[in-house]
Amino acid sequence: MYPPQVDSRRDVPEHPEVTRYRNRAHNTFVRTNGAIEIRDLGGEVLFRKAGADGDYVWKA
């Protein structure tokens, strides 16, 4: 089992404060405020946690 790796990092268009990490069957999004969101390849949100300021990855 691997945590998000540097070599799997991707930029997210129009969201420079968010980084996407791709692995086998999931995408992990991390915002600069520390918010985390994990989605499967179909886009379904499996987990999300707000950052230090209370905002989620997409602020919504």
Added chain:
Amino acid sequence: MESLAAVQELEAQVRRRMVGVSFTIDPPAASNGSWWIDVEREGRIASIEWRPGRGFGIAAPHGGYGEGVDFIVDDASAAAEYVARVLQPYSSDVADSVLNSSVFQQELVAALTAHVDRAVSEIVHTTIEKLLLELRKQVGDVSADVRRVEHELCRIADKVLAERKVPAQSETDDPARRPE
């Protein structure tokens, strides 16, 4: 191999093996990062990771979070072969659906009926041939009586075979005798 060329080679190899697939190519931010190629077919996804300098990592569907690839192969052809196998419909499902198809069942009944008809016809005609052979041995081949008997036996055989098909048809029409 250069990354984009490797990914394109993989796509070509997969498309050579199967139709109806769609590709989602997910390139990395850094040039030395890993590419992910998701191949979808009828709702199933096989994911392949291309790592420069390491090869193709193969991942079967439904992997857990954080799991790595199942194994790594060097060339696109081997990776494509595995993808094709993963995305093929399960053979048992295909067999079940074919066996449960009413069209298939009708074709099977028709084929078996034709086979039985041919077998019965061969038995009847073989029996007649044996009877005629025995008769010729006893009275000679050129006898008018033998020819008359031969004609009569053939007529009886045709009648027996024709009558056999009538009850066979009525049996299939009788709901109580239909197979479940």
